Amino acid sequence: MKSLSDLQRIRDEAKKRVSMREGNQEYRIVVGMATCGIAAGARPVLTTLVEEAAKNNYPVTVTQTGCIGMCTLEPIVEVFGPQGDKTTYVLVDSKKAVEILEEHIGKGKVKSEYTVGASGVAL
């Protein structure tokens, strides 16, 4: 894609895809992107989440936040379910991010071995 006018072409296609998802219950994924997150490798995690969500058209919105407060456990990915339930995944990398999308968003099953509870850190 070389120019802005090319962007208009992708618009209709994107609209169609988004409307296909409507009615599905939306998940929200939040990635910590403060200094601690960036230094620990949150950028490739965010990229993977966005790319994989696009590829598979998962019913999910990926957003960013600042420091979540557990810097040693970064990169941290929080998944908010349609009912507002929250799951916190810690020490995430690209490979784990793909698994989280497949299991949690794709099949609705929490990937419990990657959660903060399973990390053995006392909070």
Next chain:
Amino acid sequence: MMQELAMHILDIVHNSIRAEANLITVNVFCKKSEDICGFSVIDNGIGMRADVLDKVLDPFFTTRTTRKFGLGLPLLKMTCTMCDGEFSITSSPWQKTEVIAKMKRSHLDTPPWGDLAQTWMECFHGFPAGRLIFNFDFDDHKVVVDSDEIINTIGDRELCYDSAVLIQLRDYVADQITPYLREESYEIIERFTAHS
């Protein structure tokens, strides 16, 4: 740590987002003739009073409550100092807060640019509430990426933050700046070969 300038840029832009700015301008520059490269981030957010400004470069100072120190600005200053550059930060609350980071372009420790298109996408994605202007000024190669222009072209603000559209936008920005960056990376390789 921050191995790339792209990571520093993202980090500093996050400060502006947290400062409740609604306009963030990022200037990425490289001037071969003056042997400098670097970037500046300007926002119209809450800013800092003079007494706070004095303390932001202290790693053990932060205004946030989630942890006890802030390393973003001190790390960037360290990179600038290490690379024979200059670092400055000035602030008029709610008007203009500006961070300028310059490095000597030919210094061996000057970090590579990294993935600037990716950084653009991350800044755009992390700042849905405001206007983000990226000015890439690589010698005679100038590119302006204005979020308002992109949102107007797409015609739907929300759609811009859809994952698939974000990827396309990132690739669009990459197409604009890659010709220059490719040239730049050849030069870096030559520079290292000359030193080894």
